[in-house]
Amino acid sequence: MAFQATTVQRKLEKAGFDPAQRLELGSILEIDVVDHVEQTTVDRSYLDARLDQLQAKQDSRFAGVDTRMAKLEQRVETGFIEIKAELDTRFSHLDAKLAEFRADLIKWMIGMIGGGMLATLVTLLRLMK
Numbered sequence: 001m002a003f004q005a006t007t008v009q010r011k012l013e014k015a016g017f018d019p020a021q022r023l024e025l026g027s028i029l030e031i032d033v034v035d036h037v038e039q040t041t042v043d044r045s046y047l048d049a050r051l052d053q054l055q056a057k058q059d060s061r062f063a064g065v066d067t068r069m070a071k072l073e074q075r076v077e078t079g080f081i082e083i084k085a086e087l088d089t090r091f092s093h094l095d096a097k098l099a100e101f102r103a104d105l106i107k108w109m110i111g112m113i114g115g116g117m118l119a120t121l122v123t124l125l126r127l128m129k
Contacts, residue, residue, distance in 0.1 A: 008029055012022040 008026045
C-alpha cells in the first residue's frame with residue numbers, strides 16, 4: 001500500500017482547506033502512514049518462525065488424533081480376530097454335527113435297505129414253500 005499524496009490533497013481541497021493547511025495535513029498523514037507501514041512490515045524470518053509455531057501446534061493436536069486412531073485400529077483388529085475365532089469354533093461344531101448326521105443317515109439307509117431286502121427275502125422264501 002503506497003501513500004498517495006495527490007489524492008489526499010484533492011480531498012482536503014474539496015473539504016475547503018487552504019493550500020498551506022493541505023500541505024501540512026498531507027505531510028502529517030504521509031509520515032503517519034509510512035510509519036504505520038514500516039511498523040507492520042513483516043520479514044520472511046518472522047513468517048517462517050510463525051509458520052513453524054503453527055505447524056508444531058497442529059502436529060501436537062494431530063499427535064493425539066494419531067494415537068487415538070492407532071488405538072481404534074487395534075481394537076478393530078482385535079475384534080476381527082475374536083470374531084474369526086468364534087466363527088471358526090462354530091464352523092467346527094457345525095462340521096462335527098454334519099459328520100454325525102451323515103453317519104446317522106448312512107446307518108438309516110443301510111438299515112432300511114437291509115430291512116427291505118430281508119423282508120423281500122422272507123416273502124420270497126414263504127412263497128417258495
